[in-house]
Amino acid sequence: MNSKIHVWHTGQVYIDQAMAFQEKTLHPMPYTGWLRSSAKQRWVPVSAYLIEHPKGLVLVDTGWHEDIRTNQRKHLGWLTSTMFKGTLPKGQSIAERLQAKGIDHKDIDYVLLTHLHSDHVSGVKHVADAKHILTSKLEWDAAQKGVGYIRPMWEGVNINTFELQRIPHGPYQLGYDLFQDGSLYMVHTPGHSKGLFSVLVQTNRGWVLLASDVGYSNRSWEQNILPGVTVDKVAAQKSLDWVGEFRKRDDCVQVMANHDPAIGEQIIE
Template identity: 25%
Template sequence: MRNLLVTTALAALLSGCAVSSHATQKSTLGVPRSSADMLAVIDQPGPISFETVASCDWQVDRSGLINLKHPRAKEAGLTDGPEKIQVFFHVLRHPTHGTFIVDTGVEKALRDNPSKAAVRGLVASVMKLETMKFNEPLGDWLAKQQAPLQGVFLTHLHFDHIAGMADVPAGTAVYTGPGEASFREFQNMFVQGNSDRALQGKAPISEWSFEPDATGRFAGVLDIFGDGSVWALWVPGHTPGSTAYLVRTTKGPVLLTGDASHTRWGWEHDVEPGTFSSNIPKSADSLARLRQLAAEHPTLQVYLGHQL
């Protein structure tokens, strides 16, 4: 019996825990479509006013951002070391549905009172937060807005994408890809407390209700508002629920890749992210699908996960 208990405990330890224990639910927002429906309208001007905010500058290990084992990375002579990146949030203003953000930048407390920030302790140390240069934490931006924030569309739940969540007003709707919050990894044993603090007081995480894309171009395609203005694209690999967003703005179509591609070099050379991804082969596949979309639509402006 004792051996069984030890074995069970070790199995639980090795399997890790979920990235967050925050409540989840199936999203009622969004209509499953095929990519053909999206492609029929992608090049038409849309109703969305769009803005990107570089919340902070940062440096992280290149081996996490780019798969340095990829033949093209080896041929280019890329080696590990600090890579300059930024942490973004993107603002979508819909004429009738209101203001939404994609990802969250960083919270004010991370700059003003780090010991009270959602991310602190061991996680903060590992993330090298001392290298951050703060530009506009989400709380500063929100304080200047007249219209209330209607919701947060997340590309995924890695902490550099929910690091501003503590500044989001209580009760705000939060959306992410399927299985994202429940995905189990050993490292989440250290991360979960930070994620839960960031999400405290927010509505349950609503997971996009993707259905298989009839054309097979993406794992799933969702028309978020039902009017063809904002599309969620399921691009698993970096994380199981990773989601990219296609936005038809007043100035043309915009693609927000999330961390399907962190860097400009990775995007331009078709090299997927490295050790930060949970499944590198799937990550490479999702990157290829997004690059094909961009190649077929030259007016598409591409915003990568951490570099412009």
């Protein structure tokens, strides 16, 4: 399957290290960064991926919206802006990335939102006219009433949902076969959020797993460290275990966490 994957950094996010790697501490919410030393804060990339698939253009996540450059407090909301902040250098927004490649967002066949946390969905209005914008129904339902979501970020955008189906991969063997040919799966990997999915892409060399926020770097599955924020620790552990096992497969080319500073921009062919 001759798919090409463009790995882009669509800005950075400044977080407490406990957001990325769960800590044992007396602090009740260390991931917020509140009353924590600046030595514990880290800049990490906010990644998005453009997949040139034989059956269409697929964008995975949307990074920061350009509004992050001008009014972060309004874009993130006051409370969220006290926990983390973003930066978006010129040329790195999804709109600018696509324009540089000569791609009109109306020509994108699918935008896949792995989950609806702000650093993954912030830029969705830049691609609001894509042919299909998808997230899981579990995630959509959770985001309508749950905490940790900034609903104005996708207000007015036509986001469709998919129901989980049986697939041959994942901790629960649930997800969605996007093209119905076994070449690109949205794999149900919950725990960090209720409906989080990873994206599994078949290339000529083997599988590439875009693991979203199942973990924050290779360290997560190598050292078995959950993200600092989970809605279901049992499910988060099961998802992390599956990623750790999948990366050992002979036909697995690469596994990438969305916020891994060690993953540079690249093209996987």
